[in-house]
Amino acid sequence: MSDSPQATLTGQLRSGPDKVLRSAGRSRGGLGLAAVAGAFTLAQLLLVPPWMGLGWDESVYVSQVSSHAPAAFFSAPRARGVPLLVAPVAVWSSSTALLRLYLAVLSGLGLFLALRAWRGVLRVRVLATAGALFATLWVTLFYGPQAMPNYWVAVGALAGTGYFLRAGAGGRDRTALWGLALSAALMAWMRPVDAVWAALPLLVLLLGVRRWRRPAPLMALAGGLAAGAAEWVIEAYVSYGGLAQRLSDASRIQGGLGWHVAVADQLRGLAGRTLCRPCTGALPPAVVTLWWYTLPVLAVGAAVVAVRARRPAATLVPLACAGSAAVPYLFLIGYAAPRFLLPAYALLAVPVAGLLVHLVGAPGRIRRPLTVALVTVALAGHLAVQFAVLEHTVRRTTVSHREWARTAAALHRLGVRPPCLLTGHAYVPIAYYAGCSSAAIGGHDANTTAAALHRSARSLPVAALVPPGGAPPGYARSWTPADAGELRVYLAPPPARPEREDRGRAGEQPGRGLSAPGNRRSSPAP
Structure with a gap:
């Protein structure tokens, strides 16, 4: 100086x-x-x-x-x-x-x-x-x-x-x-x-x-x-x-x-x-x-x-x-x-x-x-x-990120593939890794409701992520449990799609158009 x-x-x-x-x-x-x-x-x-x-x-x-x-x-x-x-x-x-x-x-x-x-x-x-x-x-x-x-x-x-x-x-x-x-x-x-x-x-x-x-x-x-x-x-x-x-x-x-x-x-x-x-x-x-x-x-x-x-x-x-x-x-x-x-x-x-x-x-x-x-x-x-x-x-960060990637891969093996919707524990990064939309019904980033999640499940795979030893949220208690990496995942009943709809969706790009970015009051449910 x-x-x-x-x-x-x-x-x-x-x-x-x-x-x-x-x-x-x-x-x-x-x-x-x-x-x-x-x-x-x-x-x-x-x-x-x-x-x-x-x-x-x-x-x-x-x-x-x-x-x-x-x-x-x-x-x-x-x-x-x-x-x-x-x-x-x-x-x-x-x-x-x-x-x-x-x-x-x-x-x-x-x-x-x-x-x-x-x-x-x-x-x-x-x-x-x-x-x-x-x-x-x-x-x-x-x-x-x-x-x-x-x-x-x-x-x-x-x-x-x-x-x-x-x-x-x-x-x-x-x-x-x-x-x-x-x-x-x-x-x-x-x-x-x-x-x-x-x-x-x-x-x-x-x-x-x-x-x-x-x-x-x-x-x-x-x-x-x-x-x-x-x-x-x-x-x-x-x-x-x-x-x-x-x-x-x-x-x-x-x-x-x-x-x-x-x-x-x-x-x-x-x-x-x-x-x-x-x-x-x-x-x-x-x-x-x-x-x-x-x-x-x-x-x-x-x-x-x-x-x-x-x-x-x-x-x-x-x-x-x-x-x-x-x-x-x-x-x-x-x-x-x-x-x-x-x-x-x-x-x-x-x-x-x-x-x-x-x-x-x-x-x-x-x-x-x-x-x-x-x-x-x-x-x-x-x-x-x-x-x-x-x-x-x-x-430490690399380990946690790799675990998210493993969970996303496990979700794909369970049939949760784009277009899809995730909620629950660490849902935002895991959804990104899996190519899914993400949503929450509580907390700082709440942007949907349980009813909206159920409506989404009629047309696309929906899963709730729960940490080890945790209990499923009330709306997912009847869903099918499975393991995805270190997490427990609850899968909504698979949507029933007509054969014609399945053929129509085959050409869609994965994961697009499921959420409205930046809209505080919007829900990712279609």
Whole structure:
């Protein structure tokens, strides 16, 4: 962070954005950023097997555009960004390996562009360090090649903050204005509410701080957020009963937004629990959570160094955005998932990297070698912990996904083939694997009734999935029990179809047209 006066270009926040870019020359070393992004892509392909099947949420997103299975129920909090992101592959191929390869390459490109947005604000060595810190977190590596929105909100937040600092400098950087707008649109396209939280400090600066009040950056930021969220808002009125109703439903599905201190829940998730709901049990060992406790200390240290050097903007702005992005997932919901904090981690990586570069570059015949040695040892230990957690998480996730695939294959052997309908335990991912529709009569994703399930059974195979030792739901007690992998399955009486109808259905594409994607009140029953 303190390489030289020519290396910064942050200026004082109080002196206004006019001086933010004046003291720095153009940085070089785009190849360094490309190397970090390329290493990130390669690490994903090596450490997260491309053949690892799709998870529950991924099945929902991919099914919206998949040629393999009908669209699953699309609940109120979700947005259409991920389905559009995966569409270039999912619309014509059901290969999970191909989808993972595509997303790994795309996520590496996204990281490169997000880091490049900061060129001219910070030196390349700081940006490369920031990229490496963020890219080597187990949660970043794990979710980079997945069809999930959180990584892309993180990339948008990181890029948008860099473009904001460039756009607020008072020059005529049209690239920065367009970059700010597109970054905001990307965030809102993926998760509109998360986008607002991540951009809130930027909006406060543009509206509430006189020296930062400039119409062009404000219009770019607000316009980008509006453009990205437009489809979500329109869909709210078309399929969810209005915007207020969709927000209310989203809050209910997330357990009711309100004061919930989820810090301990997030700590439990650091051991590789991809979803901690309910979040019980002991906290992970201290060696697993030490880096998380260290982050706030490093952030404060970075802020102190930046303020003392009279160039706080490039440190305090991402810190403010990181804190704002983390607020809802630390204090407003009653459960946790490590991926929720990816935007905060991406933003924190910038000031933390600046502090580390500053410490390593501090002069002193004894102090400098000692600092380099301590930082090297600390980072090596940190990487060892991250990769150990990643290996454990990948192994456990792969096992569960393979079990879903085995259950789907067993269902096919039992005669449950597309077009078909599944409900019950783990019904969404298993239905995707089997090429079936999915439905639930209770819970957060309830979208049908028992009567509708019985009506569906008159025309297509319907099965209820029950975990080992569980009892069948009331509507399925008279259905035929069978084993499907580790699960117990209850098969509805087979539909009686005339021979002519059977011949007519023989040419149909499996699993198409059985559900109405995105319609909160629709039932997958025909």
